[in-house]
Amino acid sequence: MESTVWKFGNDVDTDQIIASQYLLLPDVEEMKQYAFESLDPGFAGKVKPGDIIVAEENFGCGSSREQAPAVLKALGVKAVVAKSFARIFYRNAINIGLPAMVCRDLPGHVDTGDKAEVDMEKGVITAGGQEYPCTKLPEYMQKILNQGGLIASLNKE
Amino acid sequence: MxxxxxxxxxxxxTGLKDVxxxxxxxxxxxxxxxxxxxxxxxxxxxxxxxxxxxxxxxxxxxxxxxxxxxxxxxxxxxxxxxxxxxxxxxxxxxxxxxxxxxxxxxxxxxxxxxxxxxxxxxxxxxxxxxxxxxxxxxxxxxxxxxxxxxxxxxxxxxxxxxxxxxxxxxxxxxxxxxxxxxxxxxxxxxxxxxxxxxxxxxxxxxxxxxxxxxxxxxxxxxxxxxxxxxxxxxxxxxxxxxxxxxxxxxxxxxxxxxxxxxKDIKPVLAAPSRVDNIHKVSELEGTPIDQVFIGSCTNGRLEDLAAAAKIMGGKKVAVRTIVTPASRDIYKAALKAGYLETLSKAGCIITQPGCGLCCGRAGGILADGEKVLATNNRNFLGRMGSSKVEIFLGSPKTAACSAISGRITMP
Incomplete structure (x- = not known):
């Protein structure tokens, strides 16, 4: 299934993904309408389930707020693909079952509105007829992701 | 190895012999x-x-x-x-x-x-x-x-x-x-x-x-x-x-x-709106500011308040200046040492220990187009109020000197 790309730049911080004043809203469903408010005010209304976020270096830097990957997942974002991720965002994304894929080459070749196909199993993204390999997750994290996140994984044990 | x-x-x-x-x-x-x-x-x-x-x-x-x-x-x-x-x-x-x-x-x-x-x-x-x-x-x-x-x-x-x-x-x-x-x-x-x-x-x-x-x-x-x-x-x-x-x-x-x-390290600031956008204070000197913030878990300890009090003693601040000790113990020690009195006489607003201003929730948030020189740890957009606030991060000495002049000032 093809996904629509939403492209962002370097050092997208967690305040840009979901600003701190919205963290007091009772749940992620209410927060999600404010995702990327300072970068693209209409984002939440435009993104469709199955779309992917593509960004440059250091995506998700800043605070430890798990609401950052959580609002993206709640909006139906299928995966976040970036050249690199900040540490806490990366762990949080996997733990809530949102695939965070490190891909060095794709971000330089796509823009918002482009189509891309994500193959999670193979860890490959296809866009514009070109295949872009992603870095494999450590086995431990792949297991958590396959089971649908940390809660599902703990409940299985 | x-x-x-x-x-x-x-x-x-972990008890492991090597990692x-x-x-x-x-x-x-x-x-x-x-x-x-x-x-x-x-x-x-x-x-x-x-x-x-x-x-x-x-x-x-x-x-x-x-x-x-x-x-x-x-x-x-x-x-x-x-x-x-x-x-x-x-x-x-x-x-x-x-x-x-x-x-x-x-x-x-x-x-x-x-x-x-x-x-x-x-x-x-x-x-x-x-x-x-x-x-x-x-x-x-x-x-x-x-x-x-x-x-x-x-x-x-x-x-x-x-x-x-x-x-x-x-x-x-x-x-x-x-x-x-x-x-x-x-x-x-x-x-x-x-x-x-x-x-x-x-x-x-x-x-x-x-x-x-x-x-x-x-x-x-x-x-x-x-x-x-x-x-x-x-x-x-x-x-x-x-x-x-x-x-x-x-x-x-x-x-x-x-x-x-x-000896080669100079007073510096992280200019808006990235923590790695570092400039020497001397390069930005004279930039007018609307507010100064001295405090937070980064720089709200006794030595920080002492440094600010030493600079502000007997003077008056030219802009809104918020001081937030990092803990109740620090607050009490600063009170006992006379730092809070000095800072208060200089016109500073001294707040309770807490995160309010640093996370943009309360206690001195700023409006569109304003500039603040702050001693906390992040200058991201929207961090201290409106997303159009410009945040410069610096040391308590730089902050105190700038509070007195109302402009970015070398310590």
Whole structure:
């Protein structure tokens, strides 16, 4: 299934993904309408389930707020693909079952509105007829992701 | 091959004879910290995971600081959920108005040299100031630790930072970490440990080291460690014998070494709106500002307030100036030393210890188009009020001199 790309730049911080004043809203469903408010005010209304976020270096830097990957997942974002991720965002994304894929080459070749196909199993993204390999997750994290996140994984044990 | 400081701490905790960067190991943290913003989410996930009791209530510290005192009626919900969770699961370490979590964790002895500590806040790296491996995690992982007592970690590579010699009088630890951020950039230490050494670090107080470890996460660092010395032992109430093992081996392997001569470090600022957008104060001197903020877990300690009081004594501030001590103990000590009186006479607004302004919630937030010179740790868009506020981050000395003139001013 093809996904629509939403492209962002370097050092997208967690305040840009979901600003701190919205963290007091009772749940992620209410927060999600404010995702990327300072970068693209209409984002939440435009993104469709199955779309992917593509960004440059250091995506998700800043605070430890798990609401950052959580609002993206709640909006139906299928995966976040970036050249690199900040540490806490990366762990949080996997733990809530949102695939965070490190891909060095794709971000330089796509823009918002482009189509891309994500193959999670193979860890490959296809866009514009070109295949872009992603870095494999450590086995431990792949297991958590396959089971649908940390809660599902703990409940299985 | 020898081991770095972070490897030694992980080896001690896991009982493994050796560990290497990239290895994934399971550790049992000595303490965990949860603050008021995230306690409702931790509590919800904990029960969703099916846990009915904490692995060890003594290891858990709950601190209300981001919302203290409440500025919106909705804030109270977080205190109520926290209180109910503490009551139900037998938490004994609960601080409801004692100060900012990252100050309290070492000040109250929860995070000690050689410990492993996780917190639901990115600035949990702060406790590396006493040689504690501490880092931030999300609320789902925190809930899992509360139930299992364990967390997996990837053993990080280490970047060694050497600081040799004496800092100039107008330069503070804040200028050191800002200079490093400018050189490493905001992702230069992602997933890595920083290990600070050298005579410049030896000469620093634990408070100054805390400013550095607090901001290490702004380079993406997983943790930022200082080898404990006599000053650390006195502060953390442990003996030098207790920490004798806590040192890197001479043949430890570092990813790289960054070296600074302390005498070459200048007063600097992180200009809007990136923590690694570093400029010398001299280059920005004269820029008009609307407000100054001296405080936070980065720079709200006694030595910071003392530095500001020394500069402001007998003078008047030219712009709104907010002073926020990092904890109640610091507030009392600053009161006793006369610093708060001096700052108050100079026209500063002194607030209760807490996170309000630094996280843009309360206590001096700014409006569109305003500029603030602040001593906290982030200058991201929207951090201290409107998303059109320009935030310059600097040392307490730079902040105090700029408050008097109303313009960015060399300390």
């Amino acid at each position: 020898g081991n770095t400081l972070i490897e030694k701490i992980i080896m001690k905790n 290497a960067p990239g290895q994934i190991v399971t550790v049992r943290p000595d303490r965990v910290m949860i603050h008021d913003i995230f306690i409702p989410f931790v509590a919800e996930k904990f029960e969703e995971m099916g846990f009915t009791k904490l692995d060890d209530p003594d290891k858990v510290v709950l601190i209300y600081d981001h919302l203290v005192p409440a500025s919106l009626v909705e804030d109270i919900r977080h205190f109520k959920i926290g209180d109910a969770f503490a009551e139900k699961y037998g938490l004994t370490h609960v601080h409801r108005s004692d100060g900012i979590c990252h100050q309290l964790m070492t000040e109250q002895g929860y995070a000690k040299p050689g410990n492993i500590v996780f917190g639901t806040d990115s600035h949990t790296t702060t406790y590396g100031c006493v040689g504690c491996f501490s880092t931030g995690i999300g609320y789902t992982e925190m809930a899992s630790i509360l139930g299992t007592g364990e967390l997996w970690v990837r053993v990080p590579e280490t970047i060694k930072v050497e600081l040799e010699g004496a800092l100039p009088d107008n330069v503070m630890a804040k200028d050191v970490i800002l200079t490093l951020l400018g050189d490493l950039h905001s992702d230069g230490a992602t997933y890595k440990a920083l290990e600070f050494t050298g005579s410049g670090v030896d000469a620093m107080s634990v408070s100054s080291r805390m400013t550095i470890s607090n901001m290490a996460v702004e380079a993406g660092a997983k943790c930022c460690l200082f080898r404990p010395d006599e000053k650390t032992c006195e502060y953390s109430k442990v003996s030098m014998e207790d920490v004798a093992w806590l040192k890197a081996d001479p043949d430890a392997s570092y990813e790289r070494t960054v070296h600074y001569d302390a």
